[in-house]
Amino acid sequence: MSKVLVVLETAGGKLRPHCLPGIAAAKQIADARGIPLHLLVLGADASAAAEIAAAGYGAATVHTIQDPALEPFTAEAWADAIVHATKTVGASVIGGTASSTLRDCLPRAAAVLDAPLCAEVVAVKSGDTFTRPISAGRALLDEKLSGEIVFFTARGSEFEPAAAGAAASVSAIDGVSVDTRGVEVVGIQKTQSSRPALTEADVVVSGGRGMREGPNFKVLEDLTDLLGGALGASRAATDAGMVPADLQVGQTGKIVAPNLYIAVAISGAIQHLAGMKGSKTIVAINKDAEAPIFQVADYGLVAKWEDALPRFVELVQARKS
Numbered sequence: 566m567s568k569v570l571v572v573l574e575t576a577g578g579k580l581r582p583h584c585l586p587g588i589a590a591a592k593q594i595a596d597a598r599g600i601p602l603h604l605l606v607l608g609a610d611a612s613a614a615a616e617i618a619a620a621g622y623g624a625a626t627v628h629t630i631q632d633p634a635l636e637p638f639t640a641e642a643w644a645d646a647i648v649h650a651t652k653t654v655g656a657s658v659i660g661g662t663a664s665s666t667l668r669d670c671l672p673r674a675a676a677v678l679d680a681p682l683c684a685e686v687v688a689v690k691s692g693d694t695f696t697r698p699i700s701a702g703r704a705l706l707d708e709k710l711s712g713e714i715v716f717f718t719a720r721g722s723e724f725e726p727a728a729a730g731a732a733a734s735v736s737a738i739d740g741v742s743v744d745t746r747g748v749e750v751v752g753i754q755k756t757q758s759s760r761p762a763l764t765e766a767d768v769v770v771s772g773g774r775g776m777r778e779g780p781n782f783k784v785l786e787d788l789t790d791l792l793g794g795a796l797g798a799s800r801a802a803t804d805a806g807m808v809p810a811d812l813q814v815g816q817t818g819k820i821v822a823p824n825l826y827i828a829v830a831i832s833g834a835i836q837h838l839a840g841m842k843g844s845k846t847i848v849a850i851n852k853d854a855e856a857p858i859f860q861v862a863d864y865g866l867v868a869k870w871e872d873a874l875p876r877f878v879e880l881v882q883a884r885k886s
């Protein structure tokens with residue numbers, strides 16, 4: 566019998582929370598097809614995370630492939646492992662949350678298997694028809710995938726995290742020697758931050774071109790830290806070097822869906838909205854009352870950030886003390 570196989574990501578022996586919407590999307594596909602849900606954990610030592618995955622989420626089996634070549638992540642090694650798992654498990658649908666990791670390796674695995682991939686799925690219409698945004702989110706397309714094997718990535722902001730379900734068994738796929746295709750990680754430069762990851766934060770505070778220069782982000786950082794959130798930015802701000810590129814939110818940056826998104830001096834271009842409009846509550850501060858960001862904002866303040874933010878920080882501080 567064919568299966569739906571979800572590729573999970575782990576950190577420190579635990580599942581990354583952003584995997585859960587991908588499991589929820591896969592569950593909908595599995596239910597529509599009437600086939601079981603299986604999970605896949607890859608890593609040098611996948612056992613601890615596999616046990617966590619097996620404790621819930623309603624999968625039949627959690628498969629593991631353990632190989633030192635799978636850490637640190639390279640798209641080549643992961644794609645090779647996913648191809649092995651697809652064949653061994655007998656999966657007909659393979660996917661997960663559209664994170665930067667899975668966006669990188671799943672298309673490679675799909676290409677190796679000559680299978681179609683539907684990227685950034687926002688709704689599951691049936692077992693083979695999925696909705697995805699096109700033209701930077703201006704329109705939605707229902708795409709029907711045909712083939713014995715199909716791939717998907719699901720947009721994390723559009724599916725509720727998978728709820729707890731029945732426990733699964735864990736099964737190791739042995740005898741796999743992962744092919745790195747000659748790719749070797751020679752070093753990793755990690756951004757040190759005590760803040761939560763942008764894609765996992767409950768609160769995101771983002772600044773745009775209107776912040777004018779990097780040092781002005783200090784007041785946004787103060788607000789971010791007071792709210793226990795993550796700092797984000799528009800592409801105009803990252804391109805101008807005000808903040809690092811990995812803070813970019815949007816179509817070509819990170820897709821976020823926090824409970825609270827505060828956009829400061831961001832106009833609300835369609836490419837930025839594509840990355841944050843799934844946020845539960847959106848607050849916008851902009852000096853231009855006509856800025857498009859106000860069309861998606863739940864709360865808007867027409868003001869210069871220089872006037873509004875210090876008072877905002879003060880009020881939050883007062884409320885917290």
Ligand SMILES: Cc1cc2nc3c(=O)[nH]c(=O)nc-3n(C[C@H](O)[C@H](O)[C@H](O)COP(=O)(O)OP(=O)(O)OC[C@H]3O[C@@H](n4cnc5c(N)ncnc54)[C@H](O)[C@@H]3O)c2cc1C
Pocket residue numbers: 772773774775776798799800801802813814815816817818819829830831832833834835836837840850851852853856868869870871
């Ligand atoms: C293929 C493609 C992909 C893209 N991907 C992304 C993406 O992933 N993410 C993204 O963000 N963009 C992306 N862009 C760029 C996007 O089109 C916009 O150019 C960008 O989002 C604009 O950023 P911004 O809102 O900060 O700047 P602007 O559009 O210049 O807006 C600045 C805003 O600040 C306000 N402002 C100025 N001064 C103040 C002040 N003192 N106080 C308060 N408000 C003030 C202004 O009124 C204005 O609304 C992409 C573009 C393309 C073509």
